[in-house]
Amino acid sequence: MPAWLFWIFALLMLVFGAAVVANRNPVASxxxxxxxxxxxxxxxxxxxxxxxxxxxxxVYAGAVMVLFLFIIMLLDLRAEEVRSLNWTAVGGGSAVxxxxxxxxxxxIAHLKMGRQTIAHLPKIPTDDVHNIGMLLFxxxxxxxxxxxxxxxxxxxxxxxLSRRESR
Amino acid sequence: MVTLADYLFVSLLLxxxxxxxxxxxxxILIILMSLELMLNAANLSLVAFSRFRxxxxxxxxxxxxxxxxxxxxxxxAEVAVGLAIIVALYRLRRTTHVEDxxxxxx
Numbered sequence: 001m002p003a004w005l006f007w008i009f010a011l012l013m014l015v016f017g018a019a020v021v022a023n024r025n026p027v028a029s030x031x032x033x034x035x036x037x038x039x040x041x042x043x044x045x046x047x048x049x050x051x052x053x054x055x056x057x058x059v060y061a062g063a064v065m066v067l068f069l070f071i072i073m074l075l076d077l078r079a080e081e082v083r084s085l086n087w088t089a090v091g092g093g094s095a096v097x098x099x100x101x102x103x104x105x106x107x108i109a110h111l112k113m114g115r116q117t118i119a120h121l122p123k124i125p126t127d128d129v130h131n132i133g134m135l136l137f138x139x140x141x142x143x144x145x146x147x148x149x150x151x152x153x154x155x156x157x158x159x160x161l162s163r164r165e166s167r
Numbered sequence: 168m169v170t171l172a173d174y175l176f177v178s179l180l181l182x183x184x185x186x187x188x189x190x191x192x193x194x195i196l197i198i199l200m201s202l203e204l205m206l207n208a209a210n211l212s213l214v215a216f217s218r219f220r221x222x223x224x225x226x227x228x229x230x231x232x233x234x235x236x237x238x239x240x241x242x243x244a245e246v247a248v249g250l251a252i253i254v255a256l257y258r259l260r261r262t263t264h265v266e267d268x269x270x271x272x273x
Binding site for chain 2: 006013026044051060067071090096101108109117118119136158
């Protein structure tokens with residue numbers, strides 16, 4: 001993928017990611033999140049991770065965001081009214097975020113491996129679903145089973161949580 | 168050419184946006200969305216490392232991509248449970264504003 005496409009998709013992802021945080025209306029936030037996820041899946045494709053890119057669109061932009069929009073519709077949320085801000089909390093939160101950013105940016109700038117450019121692959125790995133599947137069912141069998149149990153527990157938890165108390 | 172540091176820096180920016188969202192926003196739904204942004208930033212850096220560390224047979228390192236697969240699964244479960252909790256809370260208190268949810272405050 002050419003470098004300018006990387007920068008376009010990265011910019012798209014970051015702008016709409018910022019829009020998620022900046023929007024007052026939850027519906028606008030959720031839709032910005034969809035665009036951000038789609039741009040992120042384009043970045044995954046630029047890294048030759050086709051399976052992860054597809055999963056990103058299916059699971060995040062599809063299932064998770066529909067769930068979010070559904071809940072927003074169900075709760076009938078409107079744009080929140082402007083409240084007086086707690087300035088100590090805002091200042092403290094921004095300071096912590098900025099400190100975190102500076103710290104990790106320093107580490108990335110001094111990473112020796114970071115200057116490496118993207119290596120040319122002799123053969124484009126289009127069979128990465130096969131490769132990931134083989135790893136899942138050989139090396140990572142136990143974590144895979146545990147994830148299955150986790151999803152089952154989450155399903156039961158959601159059913160229990162959303163049941164109305166009978167009295 | 169795009170370097171590994173570029174990918175990591177973009178991922179860091181996305182993570183910081185999500186982090187700032189969790190710290191600054193008071194709507195519990197937006198906080199959950201910001202959490203998703205942070206998880207996705209971590210996924211991006213994992214996939215970048217997978218692509219930049221080529222194995223002997225000239226393939227990306229798929230261990231990282233399996234890990235991303237697990238993260239996406241856990242994130243989906245987390246969203247389902249989190250939204251169920253938000254719905255239960257809204258039914259009880261009629262609000263999604265975290266400053267109105269102070270029952271557990273000491």
